[in-house]
Amino acid sequence: MKRFLSGNEAVAWGAWESGVRVAAAYPGTPSTEILETLAPMPDVYAEWSPNEKVALDVAIGAAYAGSRAMAVMKHVGLNVAADSFFYASMTGLEAGLVIVNADDPFMHSSQNEQDNRRYAKFARVPCLEPTDSQEAHDLVGVALDISEQFDTPVMLRLTTRISHSSSLVELQGTRPPPRQEKPSYRIDTTKYVMVPGNARRRHPVIEERIAKLAEFAETFPYNRMELRDRALGIVSNGVAYQYAREVFPEASLLKLGMTYPVPAKTLRDFASQVQRLIVIEELDPFLEEEIRLLGIPVEGKSIFPICGELDQQVVRECAIKAGLLPPSARIPVVQPDKGQLPPRPPILCPGCPHRGTLYVAKKLGLVVNGDIGCYTLAFQPPLGALHTCGCMGASIGVAHGVAKAGVAQHNVAVLGDSTFFHTGMPALLNVAYNRSNTVTIILDNRTTAMTGHQQHPGTGRTLQGQETVQVEFEALARAMGIQRIHTVDAYDLKAVETALKDCLDADEPAVVIARRECALMPEARQRWMPLQVNDERCNGCGLCFQVGCPAIVKSSEVDAKTGRPKARIDPLLCTGCEVCAQVCARRAILFRHQLAQDKEQQE
Amino acid sequence: MSKQLTDELTAINFLLAGVGGQGTILASDILAGVGLRMGYDVKKSEVHGMAQRGGSVTSQVRWADRVYSPLIGLGEADFFLAFEKLEALRHIEMLRPGGTVLVNDYAIPPLSVSSGNDVYPDKERIERILSTVTTRYYWVPAIALAESLGNARVNNVVLLGALSHFLPHVPLEAWLESVRERVPQRFTDLNEHAFLIGREKMAGNG
Numbered sequence: 001m002k003r004f005l006s007g008n009e010a011v012a013w014g015a016w017e018s019g020v021r022v023a024a025a026y027p028g029t030p031s032t033e034i035l036e037t038l039a040p041m042p043d044v045y046a047e048w049s050p051n052e053k054v055a056l057d058v059a060i061g062a063a064y065a066g067s068r069a070m071a072v073m074k075h076v077g078l079n080v081a082a083d084s085f086f087y088a089s090m091t092g093l094e095a096g097l098v099i100v101n102a103d104d105p106f107m108h109s110s111q112n113e114q115d116n117r118r119y120a121k122f123a124r125v126p127c128l129e130p131t132d133s134q135e136a137h138d139l140v141g142v143a144l145d146i147s148e149q150f151d152t153p154v155m156l157r158l159t160t161r162i163s164h165s166s167s168l169v170e171l172q173g174t175r176p177p178p179r180q181e182k183p184s185y186r187i188d189t190t191k192y193v194m195v196p197g198n199a200r201r202r203h204p205v206i207e208e209r210i211a212k213l214a215e216f217a218e219t220f221p222y223n224r225m226e227l228r229d230r231a232l233g234i235v236s237n238g239v240a241y242q243y244a245r246e247v248f249p250e251a252s253l254l255k256l257g258m259t260y261p262v263p264a265k266t267l268r269d270f271a272s273q274v275q276r277l278i279v280i281e282e283l284d285p286f287l288e289e290e291i292r293l294l295g296i297p298v299e300g301k302s303i304f305p306i307c308g309e310l311d312q313q314v315v316r317e318c319a320i321k322a323g324l325l326p327p328s329a330r331i332p333v334v335q336p337d338k339g340q341l342p343p344r345p346p347i348l349c350p351g352c353p354h355r356g357t358l359y360v361a362k363k364l365g366l367v368v369n370g371d372i373g374c375y376t377l378a379f380q381p382p383l384g385a386l387h388t389c390g391c392m393g394a395s396i397g398v399a400h401g402v403a404k405a406g407v408a409q410h411n412v413a414v415l416g417d418s419t420f421f422h423t424g425m426p427a428l429l430n431v432a433y434n435r436s437n438t439v440t441i442i443l444d445n446r447t448t449a450m451t452g453h454q455q456h457p458g459t460g461r462t463l464q465g466q467e468t469v470q471v472e473f474e475a476l477a478r479a480m481g482i483q484r485i486h487t488v489d490a491y492d493l494k495a496v497e498t499a500l501k502d503c504l505d506a507d508e509p510a511v512v513i514a515r516r517e518c519a520l521m522p523e524a525r526q527r528w529m530p531l532q533v534n535d536e537r538c539n540g541c542g543l544c545f546q547v548g549c550p551a552i553v554k555s556s557e558v559d560a561k562t563g564r565p566k567a568r569i570d571p572l573l574c575t576g577c578e579v580c581a582q583v584c585a586r587r588a589i590l591f592r593h594q595l596a597q598d599k600e601q602q603e
Numbered sequence: 604m605s606k607q608l609t610d611e612l613t614a615i616n617f618l619l620a621g622v623g624g625q626g627t628i629l630a631s632d633i634l635a636g637v638g639l640r641m642g643y644d645v646k647k648s649e650v651h652g653m654a655q656r657g658g659s660v661t662s663q664v665r666w667a668d669r670v671y672s673p674l675i676g677l678g679e680a681d682f683f684l685a686f687e688k689l690e691a692l693r694h695i696e697m698l699r700p701g702g703t704v705l706v707n708d709y710a711i712p713p714l715s716v717s718s719g720n721d722v723y724p725d726k727e728r729i730e731r732i733l734s735t736v737t738t739r740y741y742w743v744p745a746i747a748l749a750e751s752l753g754n755a756r757v758n759n760v761v762l763l764g765a766l767s768h769f770l771p772h773v774p775l776e777a778w779l780e781s782v783r784e785r786v787p788q789r790f791t792d793l794n795e796h797a798f799l800i801g802r803e804k805m806a807g808n809g
Contacts, residue, residue, distance in 0.1 A: 004635060004636070004639055004645065004647075029651055030651060032651070033651075108650060109651070132646075132673075161648060161673055161674065164648060164649055164650070164651055165646055165647065165648040165649075165673035165674075166635060166645075166646065166647040166648075166673075167644075167645070167646045167647075167670070167673070168639070168644070168645070239672075239673070242671040242672045242673065243671075243672050245671040245672075246671040246672045311672065311674045311676055312672045312674065312676045312679075313676030313677050313679075316676070331676060331677065331678045331679060332678055332699075332700055333677045333678035333696055333700070334678070334696065334698075334700045334735060334736045335677075335696045336695065336696070336732045336735040336736060337732075338692055338695075338732055340721075341689065341692055341693055341724070342689065342712075342713045342715045342716050342721035342722070342723065343713065343715060343721075344622065344657075344658055344659040344689070344690075344693075344713040345658055345659075346623065346656040346657055346658030347656060347657040347658070347714055348656070348657075349624070349656060349657060374656060377656060380714075381714075381715075381718070381720075382714065382718045450656070452651070542718075542719070545717060545718045545719070546718075548714055548718075550657055550711070550712075550713075550714060550717070552717060553712050553716075553717045554712075554716075554717055554719065565719075570711075572755055573711075
């Protein structure tokens, strides 16, 4: 059967059809939909783990236990899981293990654009790369076969454009029948206990393994030579192959479905048949360097950029500049002089519960050591309330370091509920243990919001919809030795301010849990009710604009006295969170109960 | 190949641009479904994650005998569906000179505008800029039409209906089937009406 699937959906289907029994992940763009697609399928266990390292350990455990397993993460997730990635390479496994890794060229939703093929080489793990959804589907099973044949984890590397592009996929629609009996756990301590003595014996084994894989790559069917005009030979991989195919329809191509290890003989053969050899690849000159190490003259990043994404436009322009294509190959474009257009970066949504808390933090003049999540967006004006963001879970450690170094201002750590569980917990433990007066604000919106509302250990539900424990931040902080803990409604600015002031005045570790579900959750949507501005009271002071809510816009009506435009609320956007109403000094923005009263009076 | 892709009558590139949360992804799903029903090879590309949070977003759909790149390059969009006026300006150079652009007559002022640091371009300026790329630009009062059906949120499907007027080789049923396939069942009627009202609006203008 043929289905139109995104690369991520195709990977989920590929995993199901090839008999993956256990899959674990932490949500992260662009990889999130893989487990969401797999979770409802029959006879498979899928979980959101608290972070990628745990997810990979879970998958490794399943593969040790003789079941096919998959761990899924975005590129920076593999930084978190790197320790596990390396030991899994050392030990090998009892059944197939595929690590699906989604890189994010151009950083559509990431803090860096690291090229994780480097990790594959670093850990001696083979790396497969699909060029479309069909291959994304097929290569999961291929990866598991290779994993079992060579006793190695296998990386399946996607990029944003593979993950989030859709194309037709031929599906099998079937899966190997489930096992009737549980297999006995095979004990092999020399292979699986990585003490130095055993590890020293394993290292030559994995070096030999990668040499054998390089041999295997020579006949690997997803490495494909397409010989056409011999004047130009292009080595390419992943989505870049599609751009190469489109821009150079006549050129000879070597498409590499396995980018580590590379097939030396095939590359030499291809290079000998073409006059000029180039590599078209996104991000690092990975293939280019591998080819150069073989002593083959090749060009790549001298023509195409390292930074950002490629597309046919970029490839074509670079090729024209390098003399690979005539200027007549250029697609006609009209680029009108538009002047300066107002930018439209992503922002906190109308009704976002983070807005009020961060507004208070700004009002109190706090230095905010932030983290990864929707709230990161509060760094922008007019809110401008977040001052650092590096990686998942960094906020609390950084804030503790700032506090220990000592600065004139008060500083706080701010992170979300899911991020707290991810890597915030050990850092809070450190604050409690090493006693800094760090105030940690947990923005508890009851979900993993940025990636599209995934469950986590605080929501009481699992990925597959089971009811489960609901971890309480208060109890957790208390158990770590923190006594000063406040839980407040994130929509209640006064309560947030009182709690924060109490913590800032104290000379001890403190936690403020600002709780309110994400405004986009279905339950929250049901309570949406647009507020209104009372035109007579509004004098255009502009205080409400400082809240940074897209639902508050400048009215065409100008206040006669001040000459400033009054505020207007877009009823299509406003959810009725009342943060702006609390900020308004003239009580010109009507609260929900006032609107309800007005309505009653009218009736 | 790309040259032929845009020049052949059968190959069509669609660009959809709007503000995160406006329903561009649903619209591109429907558009992909229509292409598949017509027997095209189809690729679709879209943005998830952070950019969806009220930021400028695009989706791209390509129909051809064989599609390679999932993206559309500058000057390669045959049809440009702008869900918001400022976003029409932002991405207009993606349009093939002389291509067709449909603009939702709807403004969502970015924060820099509502906080007074920037000015939202007026209609005259928008038209002046669009007309340097093509004479085939059309305003679609999609919000007003959707509101007339009682739900402004279906303005995305109204826009698709308007687009369908420019693709006479695609039978109406292919559109409606694709709409039905993609929207929740309880909203099927509403969305079909939204589609038809947009289609009729363009036919009336045409």
